[in-house]
Amino acid sequence: xxxxxxxxxxxxxxxxxxxxxxxxxxxxxxxxxxxxxxxxxxxxxxxxxxxxxxxxxxxxxxxxxxxxxxxxxxxxxxxxxxxxxxxxxxxxxxxxxxxxxxxxxxxxxxxxxxxxxxxxxxxxxxxxxxxxxxxxxxxxxxxxxxxxxxxxxxxxxxxxxxxxxxxxxxxxxxxxxxxxxxxxxxxxxxxxxxxxxxxxxxxxxxxxxxxxxxxxxxxxxxxxxxxxxxxxxxxxxxxxxxxxxxxxxxxxxxxxxxxxxxxxxxxxxxxxxxxxxxxxxxxxxxxxxxxxxxxxxxxxxxxxxxxxxxxxxxxxxxxxxxxxxxxxxxxxxxxxxxxxxxxxxxxxxxxxxxxxxxxxxxxxxxxxxxxxxxxxxxxxxxxxxxxxxxxxxxxxxxxxxxxxxxxxxxxxxxxxxxxxxxxxxxxxxxxxxxxxxxxxxxxxxxxxxxxxxxxxxxxxxxxxxxxxxxxxxxxxxxxxxxxxxxxxxxxxxxxxxxxxxxxxxxxxxxxxxxxxxxxxxxxxxxxxxxxxxxxxxxxxxxxxxxxxxxxxxxxxxxxxxxxxxxxxxxxxxxxxxxxxxxxxxxxxxxxxxxxxxxxxxxxxxxxxxxxxxxxxxxxxxxxxxxxxxxxxxxxxxxxxxxxxxxxxxxxxxxxxxxxxxxxxxxxxxxxxxxxxxxxxxxxxxxxxxxxxxxxxxxxxxxxxxxxxxxxxxxxxxxxxxxxxxxxxxxxxxxxxxxxxxxxxxxxxxxx
DNA sequence: TATGTAACCATTTTT
DNA sequence: TGGTTACATA
Numbered sequence: 001x002x003x004x005x006x007x008x009x010x011x012x013x014x015x016x017x018x019x020x021x022x023x024x025x026x027x028x029x030x031x032x033x034x035x036x037x038x039x040x041x042x043x044x045x046x047x048x049x050x051x052x053x054x055x056x057x058x059x060x061x062x063x064x065x066x067x068x069x070x071x072x073x074x075x076x077x078x079x080x081x082x083x084x085x086x087x088x089x090x091x092x093x094x095x096x097x098x099x100x101x102x103x104x105x106x107x108x109x110x111x112x113x114x115x116x117x118x119x120x121x122x123x124x125x126x127x128x129x130x131x132x133x134x135x136x137x138x139x140x141x142x143x144x145x146x147x148x149x150x151x152x153x154x155x156x157x158x159x160x161x162x163x164x165x166x167x168x169x170x171x172x173x174x175x176x177x178x179x180x181x182x183x184x185x186x187x188x189x190x191x192x193x194x195x196x197x198x199x200x201x202x203x204x205x206x207x208x209x210x211x212x213x214x215x216x217x218x219x220x221x222x223x224x225x226x227x228x229x230x231x232x233x234x235x236x237x238x239x240x241x242x243x244x245x246x247x248x249x250x251x252x253x254x255x256x257x258x259x260x261x262x263x264x265x266x267x268x269x270x271x272x273x274x275x276x277x278x279x280x281x282x283x284x285x286x287x288x289x290x291x292x293x294x295x296x297x298x299x300x301x302x303x304x305x306x307x308x309x310x311x312x313x314x315x316x317x318x319x320x321x322x323x324x325x326x327x328x329x330x331x332x333x334x335x336x337x338x339x340x341x342x343x344x345x346x347x348x349x350x351x352x353x354x355x356x357x358x359x360x361x362x363x364x365x366x367x368x369x370x371x372x373x374x375x376x377x378x379x380x381x382x383x384x385x386x387x388x389x390x391x392x393x394x395x396x397x398x399x400x401x402x403x404x405x406x407x408x409x410x411x412x413x414x415x416x417x418x419x420x421x422x423x424x425x426x427x428x429x430x431x432x433x434x435x436x437x438x439x440x441x442x443x444x445x446x447x448x449x450x451x452x453x454x455x456x457x458x459x460x461x462x463x464x465x466x467x468x469x470x471x472x473x474x475x476x477x478x479x480x481x482x483x484x485x486x487x488x489x490x491x492x493x494x495x496x497x498x499x500x501x502x503x504x505x506x507x508x509x510x511x512x513x514x515x516x517x518x519x520x521x522x523x524x525x526x527x528x529x530x531x532x533x534x535x536x537x538x539x540x541x542x543x544x545x546x547x548x549x550x551x552x553x554x555x556x557x558x559x560x561x562x563x564x565x566x567x568x569x570x571x572x573x574x575x576x577x578x579x580x581x582x583x584x585x586x587x588x589x590x591x592x593x594x595x596x597x598x599x600x601x602x603x604x605x606x607x608x609x610x611x612x613x614x615x616x617x618x619x620x621x622x623x624x625x626x627x628x629x630x631x632x633x634x635x636x637x638x639x640x641x642x643x644x645x646x647x648x649x650x651x652x653x654x655x656x657x658x659x660x661x662x663x664x665x666x667x668x669x670x671x672x673x674x675x676x677x678x679x680x681x682x683x684x685x686x687x688x689x690x691x692x693x694x695x696x697x698x699x700x701x702x703x704x705x706x707x708x709x710x711x712x713x714x715x716x717x718x719x720x721x722x723x724x725x726x727x728x729x730x731x732x733x734x735x736x737x738x739x740x741x742x743x744x745x746x747x748x749x750x751x
Numbered sequence: 752t753a754t755g756t757a758a759c760c761a762t763t764t765t766t
Numbered sequence: 767t768g769g770t771t772a773c774a775t776a
Contacts, residue, residue, distance in 0.1 A: 060766080086766050111765085133761090185766055253765065353763045355767090416752045536766055554764045576763055592764075615762065616767035 004043050004074065008036075015273045016040045019047065022233070022267035023240040024260075028304055029289070029598035030280030030560065033242055037216055038067055040240065041082075042074035044212055051078040055210040055232070057085055059217040061539045063558060081210070085225050086534055089188035092195075092206075099202060100195055105526065107182045107397045108533040112381070114138055114184045116402055121173035125165075132165060140166040141173060145186035146222040146254030148193055179433065181399040189224035196231035203231055211236040217558070218243030218263075222254035230266070239267070245300065246293050249554060249592045251585075261300075278304050280560050282311030284633070285604050289597040291631045296587045304598075312603050316627055316636040319609040322356075322568070326363035328639055329565050329607065333548060334369050336563070344370055346562040348549045350596045352574040356567060357550055359613075366694060370547035374540070374555055380532050384491070384502040385509050389529065391481045394462060395469045396526050399433040408434075411490035414454045422446040423455070435462070461485060474528045475514035482506060553596045564600035566593075567607045569624040593626045606630075610640065697742040 005013045012032060015025050016039045027033035041056055058064040064082045071080055083091070090108070097104035109117065115134035118141070122132055140163070144154040151174065155167035177184065183191070196203045210232050215221065218241035221229070233239035241263060248257040264270050278286055286304040293299070319325040333347050349371075351357055357373050364371045379385065387410050390403035397403075409415045426444045427437035437444075438459040441452050461484060468480055482488045491503045516531065517523050537555045549561070553574075568574065574593055579585035597604060612621045692698075696708045 084766070135761095188766085249764075250766095252763080355762075358767095412753075414752070418752080534766070552764060573763090578763075613767080 004039050004046065008032075008039070009275075009277060011273055011275055011277075012036050012039075015275065016043050018240070018271055018273070019044075020238050022237055022263075022270035024263045024267075024270050024272045025240065025242040025275060026260075026272065026302075027242055027244055027275040028278060028302060029244060029247060029595075030278040030306075031275035032277075032279055033216070033244075033275065034063075034067070034070075034558075036275065037214055037242055038070040038074070040214065041067075041071050041080055045075045045078055045080070049212060051080045053209065053211040054080045054214070055088070055212070056080060056082040056214040057088065057216065057229075058082065059220065059558065060084060060536050061087065061534065062536070062541065063216065084534070085221075085228065086185060086188045088228075089192045090530060090534070092192045093183070093188070096195070096202065099199070100191065102191075103181050103397075103399075105181065105397045107180070107393050107400045107403065108188070108530060109177075109182050109184050109402065110533050111138075111185075112386070113182075113402050116405075117176055117180070117182070118169065118173050121169045121176055124172050124176075125169050127165060127169070132162075132169070137166050137169050141170045142184075142186050143254055144170060145184075145190045146224050148190060148197075148224055148227060176401075179399065179431075180401045181397050182402065186224070189222070189228065193224045193227040193231070196228060204235060207232050207235045212238045212240070214240045214242070216242050217247075219245050219248035219257060219260045220250040220253075220255040221259050222256055223259075224254075226256070226259045237267070246296075246302070246591055247557065247595050247598075249557065249588060249595055251588050274302075276303060276305060278306040278308075280308075280601050281306065281598065282308050282602060284311055284313050285597065285600050285602075288314045288604065288630050288634055289594055292590060292597065292626055292629050293594045295629050296590055298584070298587055314597075314604045314606070314630070314634045316569075316623075316630070316634055317605055317607045318623070318636065318638045318640060319607065320611060320640040322359055322609050322612045323363070324639070324641075325567055325607050325609045326359040327367065329360070329567065329605075330363045330367040330369045333563075333565075334367055342562055344547045345543070345545065345549075347565070348551065348556065348559070348561040348563070348599065349565045349567060350551060350553045350556050350599070351567055352553055352576065352592070354552060356573075360550055360567070364548065364550075370545075371550055372542065372545060372547050374549055374551035375537050379505070379508070379540075380535075382502070382505055384506055387487065388478060388481060388506055388509060389532065391465070391485060392474075392477065392525055393529055394435070395466045395477075395481075396529065398435045398462075398466070401427075401434050404434045407485070408455075408458055411486045413458060413486075414450060415458065416451075419447055419451040419455070435459075469525055473514070473517045474523075474525045475510045475517065477525055478506075478510050478513055553592050556599050557595050560599050560601055562601045563603040563605075564596070565605045565607060566596045568612065569593075569606050569608045569627055570612065570621040571624055572621075573612075574624050574626065590626060593624075691741070692739075699740040699742050 005016055008016065012035075015023070015036050018040075025033070025036065027036070037056065041054060044054060045051060056064075056067060058067055061084055064084060064087070068080075068082050071078060071082070081088075093100065093102060093106070094104045115138055118134040118138050122134065122137060144151075144166075149157065151167050151171035154170060155164060157163060177187070196206065213229060213232050215229055220243070229239060229241070241260070243260045245257055245260050248255065248260070251257065264272065281289075283306055286306055290304050294301075317325075317328075319328060329349060333344070336342060336347075337344055349360060351360070354375065357375075361371075361373060380389065387407060390406040393400050393403040394407060405420065408420065422444055423434060423437055426432075426440065427434050430437070430440070432440075438455055441447060441455060447455070465477075465481060465484060468477060472480070487506075488503065491499045491506075494500075513528055516528050537551070538559075541549065541551075543549075553566070566574075571580075575586055575589035579589045597606075606627060608621065608623045608627065610621060612619050692708055694708050698706060698708060
């Protein structure tokens, strides 16, 4: 049996070996929190607690998987339930479907699907969706659900017009969602929470089942999640929560920092343990992080202590433009790696928003620096993959109207909007799903001739495919869908090169499916769909790969890297534009920055640039106020081409004709100067053996002469974009396209 | 009904 | 900047 505590500090040991009763662990960044939780699970098992009586909740699927592995290593063969709140929700809803009067084959709708449905609800409610965008209404509904509010109760929260409107749409949306046998993300928390609240038998059953509950990242739980936790801890009050109020960064998603601040109020007998010793970062990094977070007024004061060696000072790097920033960060990383100071895997670049990864991507490609952008779902969110997945969903859940509408005319089958409007009307009047309504085409006089035949063909297609769903593994089913639906044919016969690309993506999807089933033969199509929808950004991150990780600050939570760059630390970006007016929001932005700083183990670079290209225009940027809040010991280095007094920049400054701030706060100022970027540095690299380079002149058999404008991806997914003299820009798969290199790129100076 | 073009618009963070 | 939508046209 493992010795689980001898290598722990006294407070860590205390946390691990606390047996029964509520426990609050306030764990500062880098204080070995994950270790404590895993050890605690193992320790409980060692005390004779049955594995099935333990429930551990993590923030991401990845964290759950890791924790499973670690617990497995300590106590082999255990069956502890470790998952995210959302996965827990799905499993409970499926397991207790009949008691909750639900159909267990429900579809989980992602944001895009949800927005489609909300759009329908907005239209059904008779509001034009110009002012009420699905996004805004969706956010309101999501918030309501996270607070466990029904449409009626939500309507009671405020008399203002928006709330009243959103409440009406919420009601309609919810009905449509149930009719389609669909769940949105919030339902996965809302329904279990409500079930626990309203069904005492079920509640006590589950309370007894999960005698010990552990929750990680507790500072980011919302009301629904807290309700679940509380309701599982009434008869067996062994609720252990771990978190750090300074790292609460999901308020916009409904998480409530009060859950952790008020834990002692809800559980007055809770034991409170503070872990404040940091094992991750250098003192320099911690001093910077502390100085920053101390500007928050709504917080308990807390020190960050470490025994680690002093290390490098924290550095602020200033560049002329966002392009420079991306290029020079790429170059610096490359140089450091070539000099043997660290490997690519040691380095991470954090951004406040996903839009900022674009520039980084091209700079990294250009300089041949291997990288991965950690944005998990991107691949499955491509249209072609979503189409195929929609077919699968429709097979699993015949009531899924959203998926029905998505694929009914994809590929085109001559079923247009008018026909579908008729079908939808009939379905609604008779309380049928669209799929069921197909049985009554003869009763819908408005649909005739060709349209009837087309719909019947579609009905048969789905019917036939459905007969196969339980008989074959997901990957084979996808092949059948692809062939029988005509989707493959559509792409194959297309003249558009991008369509060959799309076909290749679907092949990737098939590979992903077979990988999924090969891990566990019992996995079904439904499991595959569920896994994809619930996968978070970080879940597809491969930390083994020898490359730089690029991700948002939010995605970085819980991770650590020897070297960290945070880019675009500018007013309006970090802190974000929308947070500048409310202290509460500004403090959350500061926590976002704090999370970023505390990921760094040895080296930390905070970057900003004087000019930033933002949605098409060049803006004059002001360094983040958070940079001013750092201690004076932080080194500032100007990497502009003229040591801070850049005539090009000055020219821009003079060129400012409108000193107004676009009506909002004074952050990024609009510039009406030449659009060309003033200081671009080109460095020649050849990143792949194919020898293509940005700037090369090439000849395409069909399109003729063109210039390579960008290269991305690797191997079979490597793409080459070319701007042709005639016909604009086209993208090809590098390995497939037949190109003749006409002229090597002009070698230009690398200033 | 399908497709192409032009205006338009919206922009944080994600399970 | 790029993606979406509305409208006109075939």
